[in-house]
Amino acid sequence: MSSLHPEVDTISAGKKELAIRYPGLRQFCISVNHFGYSDFDAKSGDVDFASGKIRTGRISTFFNTPAVKWKGNSLSASIYYTYTSTELKDITNKLPAQELTPLTTDKSTFDLALNYSRSAAIFNHPIIYSLVARGITDGVNSFRRFNLNGSFNLPLKKTENTTFSVGLLVLVDPSAPIPVEPIVNYYHKFNSSGLELIVDLPTGVNLKKQVAKHAWVLVGSNQRSYTTFYDQKNAFLDGKVSYNTIELKNGAAFEYLFAKNIMLTVDGGFNSYLSAKLFKDGENYNNASFISSNKGTLYVNAGLSLLTF
Template identity: 25%
Template sequence: MNKKTLFSTLLLVTIYGTALSQVNEEDQQKSDSLQQKATLGIKEKFPRARVLNFEYGQTLSRDFDSELFDQEFQDGEIKAQRTFTASANVPIFKTRQWGLTGSLNYQFNEFEFDDIESTDVSVFEQNGIVNFHNFSAAISSTYFSSLFKKPVIYNASLIVDGNDEGVERLKGLVGLSFILKRTERTTLTLGAIVFIDPTSQLPFFPTFSYNHRFKNSKWELDFILPQRLLFRRPVGKNGRFSIGSSFGSTGFYVNVDNPNFAETFEYSQLEIKSGVIYEHRFSNYLIGTFQGGLQNFISNRLTEKGEPTQDFIYENNQDPTGYFQVGFSIDPFAGKKK
């Protein structure tokens, strides 16, 4: 699973805890109702958790410079970066306290480079268009229980990923999330994630969420550490407007045809997107999303497959640029749940 999808999977544990806080005391006595409401809460916040989700995004032109083995390497222009993602999440088995879900994900990345001076060594940057195809599959198990008399959810995921050259790696994670505080307008949750992945820079990762609906206002604050900080409000009967920032990543495998290098590398791009988001529910089954604004690149590194990210051989620096993204989510079971 590429790092962006793995990061989204990690956050599901935190979101489950947030969704639990929106269930009243009577519902908490019914595990089946608790599980259903928690699942709906996740889908409301994260399109990639819905049954089917499709996204297309594009960044605008920006300059970059790079280093290879801590030495100055190439520089030039990234005229555009285009990404298409398709994901599916299918319930496999469910009881009142336990659920098993299967997930599939496909991600296409396309870079368009220009003004790059040719060298004897080539990583993946070259004048023209370069494409990358990545696939992943995951099995996630979720268990609903209580801890310190508070609702708590345990999650474990097993992930296998690869690209059009074949299967590459097997990864996993385990985590939990529970509620620290719940009032009529404020929710506070705390959780933790443990990565089963030798390449992870942080084997243990705390999660935290804070949601607050302002008094006598349509606005609410939605903060999830470290994924996003948004101010949101409904627009009409079927729309929702958000403004703020979100942290994410783009990752894919790079096959290098050079006897002096390993055969397969992993490219990791960490980014912060700031701007606006508009979501519109066309029906019970179909939701559309548009977002756009400014994208800042924090870290862009190339690491040999299976090695820790801090042992990268290549990195580049990219100027901030504009971006936009459109998406559609389909949930064939939404009508039944309603």
């Protein structure tokens, strides 16, 4: 989110309005996610490994520090924490010599991101550069992974009801499926209906409507990725590994603003798994040791967030 919406963004909207529009820009958030059981089929290379059911629960928090600004530059930090509870059951092993057993694990992941952005001009047209450096750890070992992403964003249209910008996002991240992704940010408010169309690729597309002075409903699809680290000592995994998922939430949400800057969010729908892979140290998205086909499942979520200081 720091690359898609850098602090020096030229969109003509106040910080509070942007935080209402884009939840990832809020100062602080804590949310609780609960998922139903999902069927999975795992492979080791091209060989069937195991199948069964998996259920995940998450408690996620993030804190975005206020930005330090000078001469078109901006520097800030983001701190993320995710507690993940994973349950495996009804396991059917395909390789007798390598058995996966029913289990329940509870893991924590900490993520620190430093965000730098700069506003400049090229051929008399504004352009925004952003660089984000991230370190991820499980809180027990040292940093388990370092990621880097950079982007540029070209604002193309800016009116009272419409903003439009495009750009490119470059990912230096072993868990990323592709190294470069297009950025498309389009916002339009339809005066006749009050509907807001929010296209925020590569993260999501949403339709939003204010239904009361401090209340909104929205429907849409939003993509997120998650990492959980493990230290395994068994016949098929020996050492540090990470389980990475890319998930797409399709559903509806209700948000209510109270106490001036505190937002309550309740949402639910269907969660699809675009990717689920287990990496050993040194492996990347294309050569992961284990690939799992996880079927989608229902989810519910509740959260509290602070818009701005």
